[in-house]
Amino acid sequence: MIDLRNICRHFQMGDQQVRALDDVNVHIETGEYVSIMGPSGSGKSTLLNVLGLLDRPTAGTYLLDGRETTSLDDEELAHTRAGKIGFIFQSFHLIPRLTAFENVELPLVIAGVAPEERRPRVQQLLASLSLESRSKHRPNELSGGQRQRVAIARAMVMQPAVLLADEPTGNLDHVSGAEVLAAIEGLNAKGITLLVVTHDAEVAQRARRHIRMRDGRVVEDAP
Amino acid sequence: MRFRDLIRLSLDSAVRARMRSVMLLLAMSIGVAAVIALTSLGEGARRYVADEFQALGTRMVIVIPGRSETGGVSPGMLAGETPRDLTLGDALAVQRLPGVERVAPVVVGSAPASVGSLEREAPVMGSSADLQPVHGFKLARGSFLPPGDLTRDTAVAVIGSNIARELFPGREAIGGNLRIGDRRFRVIGVLADQGRMIGMDSQELIIVPVSAAQALFNTESLFRMLIQAHTRDDMTRVRNATIEAIKLRHQGEEDVTVITQDALLSTFDRIFTALTLTLGGIASISLAVAGVLIMNVMLVSVSQRTSEVGLLKAIGATRAQITALFLTEAILLSVAGAITGLFVGFGVDWIVGNIYPSLPLSPPTWAVVLAIVVAILSGVVFGLMPARRAARLDPVAALAGRR
Ligand SMILES: Nc1ncnc2c1ncn2[C@@H]1O[C@H](COP(=O)(O)OP(=O)(O)OP(=O)(O)O)[C@@H](O)[C@H]1O
Numbered sequence: 001m002i003d004l005r006n007i008c009r010h011f012q013m014g015d016q017q018v019r020a021l022d023d024v025n026v027h028i029e030t031g032e033y034v035s036i037m038g039p040s041g042s043g044k045s046t047l048l049n050v051l052g053l054l055d056r057p058t059a060g061t062y063l064l065d066g067r068e069t070t071s072l073d074d075e076e077l078a079h080t081r082a083g084k085i086g087f088i089f090q091s092f093h094l095i096p097r098l099t100a101f102e103n104v105e106l107p108l109v110i111a112g113v114a115p116e117e118r119r120p121r122v123q124q125l126l127a128s129l130s131l132e133s134r135s136k137h138r139p140n141e142l143s144g145g146q147r148q149r150v151a152i153a154r155a156m157v158m159q160p161a162v163l164l165a166d167e168p169t170g171n172l173d174h175v176s177g178a179e180v181l182a183a184i185e186g187l188n189a190k191g192i193t194l195l196v197v198t199h200d201a202e203v204a205q206r207a208r209r210h211i212r213m214r215d216g217r218v219v220e221d222a223p
Numbered sequence: 224m225r226f227r228d229l230i231r232l233s234l235d236s237a238v239r240a241r242m243r244s245v246m247l248l249l250a251m252s253i254g255v256a257a258v259i260a261l262t263s264l265g266e267g268a269r270r271y272v273a274d275e276f277q278a279l280g281t282r283m284v285i286v287i288p289g290r291s292e293t294g295g296v297s298p299g300m301l302a303g304e305t306p307r308d309l310t311l312g313d314a315l316a317v318q319r320l321p322g323v324e325r326v327a328p329v330v331v332g333s334a335p336a337s338v339g340s341l342e343r344e345a346p347v348m349g350s351s352a353d354l355q356p357v358h359g360f361k362l363a364r365g366s367f368l369p370p371g372d373l374t375r376d377t378a379v380a381v382i383g384s385n386i387a388r389e390l391f392p393g394r395e396a397i398g399g400n401l402r403i404g405d406r407r408f409r410v411i412g413v414l415a416d417q418g419r420m421i422g423m424d425s426q427e428l429i430i431v432p433v434s435a436a437q438a439l440f441n442t443e444s445l446f447r448m449l450i451q452a453h454t455r456d457d458m459t460r461v462r463n464a465t466i467e468a469i470k471l472r473h474q475g476e477e478d479v480t481v482i483t484q485d486a487l488l489s490t491f492d493r494i495f496t497a498l499t500l501t502l503g504g505i506a507s508i509s510l511a512v513a514g515v516l517i518m519n520v521m522l523v524s525v526s527q528r529t530s531e532v533g534l535l536k537a538i539g540a541t542r543a544q545i546t547a548l549f550l551t552e553a554i555l556l557s558v559a560g561a562i563t564g565l566f567v568g569f570g571v572d573w574i575v576g577n578i579y580p581s582l583p584l585s586p587p588t589w590a591v592v593l594a595i596v597v598a599i600l601s602g603v604v605f606g607l608m609p610a611r612r613a614a615r616l617d618p619v620a621a622l623a624g625r626r
């Protein structure tokens with residue numbers, strides 16, 4: 001479902017060129033569980049941003065569900081993101097003035113889904129992540145683990161095919177991290193494609209496929 | 224995105240940033256209130272003057288000696304001639320013109336008036352019985368000047384209420400004798416209090432027959448001639464005929480200025496409308512200032528919410544949707560400001576109207592419409608730039624909180 005061919009992402013810093021991604025070739029099937037590791041600055045986040053259509057590669061082709069994405073315009077990219085891709089960030093990125101419920105509901109609101117239809121979907125998701133009692137709380141009233149689970153619910157509410165997680169446990173203690181991992185692995189068990197960027201070997205070990213990066217290149221890709 | 228959700232999200236954001244929103248509301252409402260209050264003032268003054276003129280009775284044509292109109296340097300004046308005086312003979316000639324209903328000659332001056340040992344200086348107006356209908360004087364009691372031959376010098380006087388009170392303290396003025404200058408008059412009427420009537424305070428005035436005033440001030444010439452036309456439609460004809468008739472009597476010299484009340488009124492109208500427009504324009508500047516403030520505050524808001532914009536993009540919001548969110552917030556704030564401003568503006572009008580009941584304030588419709596339209600427009604115009612800046616943010620950089 002994901003097919004990256006000769007992907008490059010270069011940044012021009014003054015007269016110096018940073019090769020954040022340098023000729024990356026990756027093929028990922030639906031339902032895979034992939035970890036991405038590598039030293040800081042090796043291009044993991046950049047790869048995830050390209051995969052999530054937040055960033056455009058400088059060169060190469062990216063086929064998502066067989067469709068070439070590098071030629072899509074901003075609006076088409078936004079719609080593709082909305083429908084196919086869910087993001088989870090290290091720093092949660094919840095909107096502080098909205099409640100847990102409203103944060104989870106936001107992608108549906110943007111997609112123009114009717115309120116009657118939104119409510120059961122959001123409530124069901126919150127319940128499946130053991131957050132039903134927290135739905136009226138604002139992010140600052142939630143623990144880190146709860147915040148990340150709200151973020152997972154938000155990423156899932158549009159029923160995407162791919163879940164991209166950039167160090168999802170990076171800001172969490174061991175117990176919360178384990179809860180969060182259990183949650184996203186549960187989703188993977190139901191068929192979602194899962195990519196997790198992490199510095200934690202223990203976390204990475206749980207995936208079924210392991211990609212290792214260095215200096216913008218994939219240096220190891222093994223089960 | 225649904226319209227209701229758009230409004231809800233923008234409103235939510237505006238309400239959460241309370242300080243910022245209150246500031247914008249304040250700026251916008253001050254602008255709108257200023258437009259309302261200032262144009263009300265101009266409009267109120269215009270109507271006040273218009274009402275004063277209306278009280279004079281319509282159909283009035285005024286003859287003033289001398290050519291004082293624009294470009295009014297006549298060849299005669301250059302030759303060193305002084306403009307000929309307006310006389311009673313002129314008034315009698317005008318009286319015979321078609322379309323003329325009444326003519327009131329007017330002589331004015333100031334003279335000491337006394338009763339026994341009580342004395343005071345008072346403005347004296349010499350005229351005829353026709354002055355009452357033409358000028359709209361009302362009597363408190365007694366009667367006005369008797370009709371009859373203009374050249375006959377009857378020694379009667381109609382006096383203002385203050386004069387009556389001061390010179391006849393505690394007793395009836397009517398029938399009393401009054402000394403003006405070195406002449407004696409019998410008081411036959413007291414004027415009703417009508418406030419000021421074009422520069423004449425009716426409470427302080429003494430009215431005597433025109434020939435008595437001429438004798439008193441030792442002059443043949445008239446200060447004014449007030450003509451009442453039969454109908455409104457006659458006014459222009461009367462004006463032209465009057466100019467012709469007086470020109471004929473003045474050896475072909477057009478040495479009077481004839482104004483119709485309409486012309487006078489429309490001149491005042493123009494002046495006050497210009498004044499109102501100017502005030503409205505000045506007040507609108509504060510609306511523009513409020514607009515600039517909106518822009519700045521929204522720009523700050525965009526930079527504070529950079530990572531939120533990045534998140535919105537990550538979950539699938541398009542540029543248009545992000546523009547709409549920020550723009551709606553700016554518009555909501557300016558609309559709320561405009562409505563608050565309307566209340567404040569009308570509130571000021573109401574308060575001023577209670578303090579000065581004779582100056583009823585209400586803004587012209589165009590000013591209300593203008594204020595609201597400009598307020599909302601400035602929300603749109605000044606909100607658009609920050610909104611588009613937000614929409615154009617690069618999602619990766621925005622998520623990282625960079626711009
Ligand atoms: N906007 C940018 N402008 C210039 N250089 C950039 C930009 N974004 C990333 N880079 C560079 O690209 C390289 C890869 O960055 P990336 O964030 O993908 O690394 P990473 O593997 O996620 O690192 P970390 O583990 O620290 O998160 C780094 O050298 C980084 O400095």
Ligand SMILES: [Mg+2]
Pocket residue numbers: 044045046
């Ligand atoms: Mg990273």
